[in-house]
Amino acid sequence: MMEQRFVCREPAPMPRWREAFPDAQCLDESGAIAAASAEMQAWVVTHVEAWPELVTALSGRGAIVSVLSSAPDSREARRALEAGARGYAHVLSTPELLRQVALVTANQGIWVGPDFMAQVVGGAFRALGGETRLSSGTLSTLTDRERAVALAVAEGNSNKAVARLLGITERTVKAHLGASFRKLGIRDRMQLILKLSQQ
Numbered sequence: 001m002m003e004q005r006f007v008c009r010e011p012a013p014m015p016r017w018r019e020a021f022p023d024a025q026c027l028d029e030s031g032a033i034a035a036a037s038a039e040m041q042a043w044v045v046t047h048v049e050a051w052p053e054l055v056t057a058l059s060g061r062g063a064i065v066s067v068l069s070s071a072p073d074s075r076e077a078r079r080a081l082e083a084g085a086r087g088y089a090h091v092l093s094t095p096e097l098l099r100q101v102a103l104v105t106a107n108q109g110i111w112v113g114p115d116f117m118a119q120v121v122g123g124a125f126r127a128l129g130g131e132t133r134l135s136s137g138t139l140s141t142l143t144d145r146e147r148a149v150a151l152a153v154a155e156g157n158s159n160k161a162v163a164r165l166l167g168i169t170e171r172t173v174k175a176h177l178g179a180s181f182r183k184l185g186i187r188d189r190m191q192l193i194l195k196l197s198q199q
Contacts, residue, residue, distance in 0.1 A: 002064070002106055007032045007054065008045040017043070020095035021102075029054055036061035041102055043068055045091055046076065052083040059084030064105050068093070077116040087111040115158045121189045122156015125196065130155070134196060141183045149176040150184075154192055 004021035006013050013024045027035060032042055032054070040063040044051050047070065059065045066087030067080035077088045086105040089097060090113075104111040112120075131151055139147045145166075152162040159177070163170040181187060184195055 002041045002102070003035075003039055004041050004043070004102070005032060005035060006043045006045070007048055007058075008043075009047065014091075016092065016095055017098065020098035033057055033061070036063040038062035040064070041066070041106065044085070046070065052079055055080060055083035055085050059086075066101055066105055066111070072113055072116075074116045074119050077112050081110070081112070088116070089113065118153070118158045118161075118189065119156050121193055122154065124190075125154045125156070125193050129197070138196060139180075139184075142180055143176075146176045146180045146183070149173055150180045150192060153177060153189060154196055 004017075004024040006017055006024055006026045007029060008026050010026055012018075013021075013026050017024055029048060032044075036042065036058045040058075042058045042063045042065045044055055044058070044065060045068045048054060051067065055065050055067060064087075065085045066089065067076075067083075067085045068089055068091040069076055069080075070091045072088065072090050080088045087101040087110070089101050089111070093101070101111045131154075139150060142150060145168075148166060149162055152165055153159075157165060159170050159173045162173045166173070181192070184192070186192055186195055
């Protein structure tokens with residue numbers, strides 16, 4: 001079982017953290033570095049001074065590190081991952097989400113929010129040639145609106161951005177995206193990119 005340690009200014013974990021991990025402890029920077037090991041999941045809050053260097057130090061000692069931010073954005077997420085973090089989430093994430101981040105990162109995965117993931121997916125799609133490389137039959141099973149939604153998502157847009165772009169509701173975007181995934185036999189955005197890039 002992994003030890004959950006939060007690196008923060010507070011002397012005790014926030015209630016949501018405690019609910020997610022009842023045995024979690026809060027440590028200061030030096031205490032976290034001293035305790036770091038492969039059996040530790042370290043949660044670094046971005047209001048800690050020099051947090052990127054701390055992330056690098058902790059991950060260098062084998063700890064699995066996730067960064068918690070009060071104002072998540074893609075630039076900060078990229079900085080966290082470059083420093084060695086395996087997870088990046090909001091500091092007020094629900095206990096369920098924190099447990100999900102812990103599970104994914106403990107199993108060698110990377111967990112980031114959907115907006116940042118959308119940007120990563122869009123970058124991959126563009127690097128693979130984007131819409132110009134699609135054959136006419138690639139999305140032939142989709143309706144015109146499903147195709148428009150799928151391509152907008154593949155370009156790296158979040159559901160909210162797709163809704164604005166196409167003048168529809170976010171709920172409609174989710175419905176079209178779900179229908180597209182079913183028709184194409186895929187489960188998520190990354191599989192959409194792989195499906196499109198097979199051409």
